[in-house]
Amino acid sequence: MSETKKPGFFGRLFGRGNQPQPQADAETEDALKRATGEVATSTDELDAFRERRETEEAQAETDREAAEALPPEPATEGPPPAPPAPPEAIAPVELTPATATPIPEPAEESPAPPPAPEPAPAPEEEERPFPPGPPETTLDYVEDVQEAEQAAAPAPVAEPPAATPRQSWFQRLTSGLKRSSDQITGGITSVFTKRKLDAATLDELEDVLLQADLGMDTTSAIVETLRRDRFDKDISGDDVRAVLSEEVGKALAPVAQPLVIDKAQKPFVILMVGVNGSGKTTTIGKLAQKLAAEGRTVMLAAGDTFRAAAIEQLEIWGRRTGAPVVTKPAGSDASGLAFDAVTRAREEGKDVLIIDTAGRLQNRDELMSELEKIVRVIRKVDPTAPHAVLLTLDATTGQNALNQVEIFGKRAGVTGLVMTKLDGTARGGILVAIARRFGLPVHFIGVGEGVDDLQPFKASEFAAAIAGKDEA
Structure with a gap:
């Protein structure tokens, strides 16, 4: 065995x-x-090894539960603490023999505690460029917060600005005529710089004055005065400007006449005429405000029925001045409107009636005929009307204004002039030429858009302003 x-x-x-x-x-x-x-x-x-292992595992589970019950420690800078070492375990043994039999699982005496959940592996960080630095400008939401805070904060009480002293009429006139005076005085200064007055100098001066639209009569008068008094003598630009102011004053003095409202004529009918864009409607509004300020009752008639904007514009002036406005739809007959306006003004007892008309070129015969018809219809109500026919002249038209005065005077019977837009041109001297040639009264001049920029014409102030002199 x-x-x-x-x-x-x-x-x-x-x-x-x-x-x-x-x-x-x-x-x-x-x-x-x-x-x-x-x-x-x-x-x-x-068996002893198994008991020791179970004891160690139970102790590890107890420590884990106790650690979970503790409050989390505040995060601190530095590397994270090392995880606790796992409990000892038997190293697995891998068998390879072909005759090895399956290993039976030992019966568990007590259920093993569930294993602690393993922390999820940290995701692998993708390689990316360095993070951007701070923005170069304030972020939008920061700007919104700043704007909201500034809006909520009470604004500091600022001291009221000092009131700008109001310019006198002569100062506004001088400012408006600056382009005209600069052209004239600049030319005079260039001619009379350290020179004696001779024939060549007088010829140059004559060219300067004619280019300023002063007209041949006024220019000849100035040249002849200098030839008689200062020929072959030293002369300065100031001397020439003094002569210029004097001669311009002489030419304008006879035509500087105010518009007189005849109280016997009730209503006193004023017909406004002129070419397109000469400022008729605006002049009517300013004139109505001046007359209302004088205590007169005024009525307006929107006779420019060809332009709807003119009707609306006159209605606005009517509301400003408290003056009723007679209107008809655009395209209506202007003479019929004039007839109704005169009739109504007489019935209501108005002091003044101002009738607007459509702008028309003086060389359009059919349009001038319509203007003549308006005058005839007005006289059917009042044979003496219109009592004043005011022609508005745009100073920027220069020599063409002479032709306008001539044609409108013949066809509509112009009785007085209103020169507008003297502040927008270097050709203010045309008023001197008109006064010399026609002798029509100049009632008002305008040097701006404000109501106060339309003032009665004064020859001495205009002459001083256009010559670049201080007010006498």
């Missing part, structure tokens, strides 16, 4: 019992024992 070899530790562990093991298994077992340093050789030692 052969001697049965006592199974080793791995034999008993793997359930081989007393089965005889092949030589390869014995050699493998010895190699594994040497590699793992395993020293357990009996069942008692294995």
